[in-house]
Amino acid sequence: MRDASILVLATGGTIAGQAGNATRRDYRPGQIDIADFLAEFAALGVKARLEGRQVANIDSANIGPAIWRDLHESICAAMDDPDRDAVIITHGTDTAEETAFLLDLTLPTAKPVVLVGAMRPADAVGSDGLRNFATAVRVAADAEARGRGVLLVMGDQVLSARDARKARTTGSNAFEGFPRGAVALATPASLDWLQGQWRLDEPARWHFPREFPEVPILHCHAGQTGDSVHQLVKAGARGIVLAGLGDGNAPDTVRQALAEAAHEGIVVVRATRVDEGLVDREPDDDIHGFVAARALGPAKARILVQVLIANGVTEPALVQEAFGRR
Template identity: 60%
Template sequence: MTLPRILVLATGGTIAGEAGDAMRHDYRPGQVGIEHYLNEAAGLGVAAQFTGRQIANIGSEDIDASIWSRLHTEIDSAMRDDSVDAVIVTHGTDTAEETAFLLDLTLPSTKPVVLVGAMRPTDAVGYDGMRNFANAVRVAGDQNAAGRGVLVVMGDRVHSARDVRKAQTRATEAFRGFPRESVAIVTPSRLDWFGAPWRVDDHALLKFLPLPEVPILAIYAGMSAAEAARQLAHNPPGIAVSGVGEGNMPDPVRQVLLEHARRGALVVRASRTDEGLVDRLPSDDPDGFVAARALGVPKARLLTALLIANGITDPAEAQRYFDGR
């Protein structure tokens, strides 16, 4: 049997964390280096030819543009490297959905790219990281994984980057997907896909470019125009609105956002609720607003920033990207 040749890019997170005590709740993320980790995986029989590179060793709350840039460069190079069959990124769970989505938008789909993490550190009772990693290897090594964009493997489930989100703070089944709950079920010995690959083209949707700062305006009951204006006083090029319900906001706040849309800012209405579509309203056309559709707030913010970086600021054109591929 020919073993898959997998490049593993490590960024830290709980999957490489240590508590120093199997019963402790608190721990330090990003303590175990990738070479040690891959040796442990090989010793447990995880079958692949691994090449490991340490990109960072941090908690994913500290992920930043420099790490994203290096990840993108490494994976983009691997796409053209005949000695690499697939890429796995070990990553903290807090911002895994954002990293996966950014890479999904800016990379071709010619080879599998899989993000994997853990909810418990390496020395905790019931450590889930090695099983998740073995599952990720099963997915990355499968010939049917290509053409599905970036995937996230957690808790025996495979999620697409566009759908996935962290929905719980502690449980090992912490990730969910919307509108697709998951695209496959996986164990270290078996993988079952729920449908055919959906990335029929292999090119990137958008170019990976330095991202402008796009703030999230968190809406709450009774929010005043003065508070919204204060938060947006620096006139950002784009605004992701974490709206109530279906991306709604108090009318005084709406008036502030109208002013920003009229000066050319890309204003995107998303929802603070757990899941659901944010459809376009009749008023969105005259207002110049964009509806986030199925994207939650963090991903709506990322896509808004990436569109602006690529020179796409017309609301109608931006809406086509939020409507999906």
Template identity: 60%
Template structure:
């Protein structure tokens, strides 16, 4: 039987971090080259051949357009290559939900694409990177992994990129999945899926943009006025995501300013600064009257990614944007 061949795209992050001290608190993200990581992994006896390609060696707070474009192109190339079974992207955890969701929106779901990271650098006591990576290989090699969209593997859980978010700053189980739970549980020895592939044979949902428009996140707070909204419009924001209170609420002056922005053709999406929960239409805020969009299950970070893709694809009408968030 032919061994799976996995393309590993390295971007850096804590999984490639080096602290220089097993018990220290600080470290340098991306301090280890991908080749060094793969050499260490070779000693684990993983049942797959790994082919490495380094895209970047940075902390994921610095991930942006150049890295996203390179990752998307490399994934498309690997998807078209019959010799490649699946794709693993090593990534920092700070923005893994954004990279994963962007790729999920713009890649066909025909081969497994798995993001993997770590909460502790490679030379720290209790480092989790090697186990997470071995789990990612287990997922990317599995014949039942295709048709599930882009996935994130952390802490023995397989999460859909659409649902995954970082919910803790440093806990080893920092990621949560909402509104759906994990797709599977995984260890280096076993993989148990909780349901069938939900995107089998599905193509990319949206065209990968030629460039990304400026979409801003505005966090609501008590006592705010309209000036932050006006400032964002003044620097050319082509869309605004409100990280609102509760179910995406904000002071009246802020909502009125956002309604004026929406009326001028700038789509406005109401998300919540609360860690978990749905933001529905017309609950406390009259979205119909104000021309606003409810983010539903997406938090501010992923709502910004979806709105960037929509605006880049020429989708700015509030009803069409709402339909995308509902979907």
């Protein structure tokens, strides 16, 4: 049986970062070229045929549509290549959940696509980059990784792109999954799937956007007024995601301004600024034309709204249906 053929698309981040000192706290992300990274990885003796391509070498805070489009096109080409088994993307952790979810929405599930990053730069004491990458190789090479959409590997956990979120600023356990938690537990030496393949041989759910519409996130706070909404509408927002209080709540003046925006055809989604929990529909959502974000946090809710608008989906009931899919 041949070793898996995996395309590695590198975008930078902490996994390619350096501090210049093993105990220094600050560092520069995106310093190591993927060819050098793979040369070091080869010394570990992991069996896989890896081909690296440097898509970018940046702090993931700077990622956006141009790099996303490059990733999407490269992965689609790999999907069509019969000699390619899987794709791994090395990525900074700050926006990994957004990139993973966007690709999850716009790619078929024919071959595994795995994002991986690190919480410590390559030259730090206890650097986790090579370990996480070795685990990602094990996951991507596994036949059962198909049919699960895009996956994220961090800290010996495998998370679904729809569930994954960065829950802590530092530490090897920075990522969690909600509502499902980990779909597998993995190390460079072991892999245990905890759930079955729920998207086997599924085509892409949505077309990749030609342009990304303006969809700001409105962070809600005590004492906020409707002026914060009016400013976004005036600036040309085509959708607004509310990072609301509690389960998607907002002061009355903010809620009224959002209702006015929704009646003007702007997609309005109620999410929450709370770390974890469902935002369910409430009776006034039908009256106001609001969408409940369900399990998606504000960052991923924004990505989904952008994709939906770009695909011509703006009617609240249809948007709500997309938020309810697993």
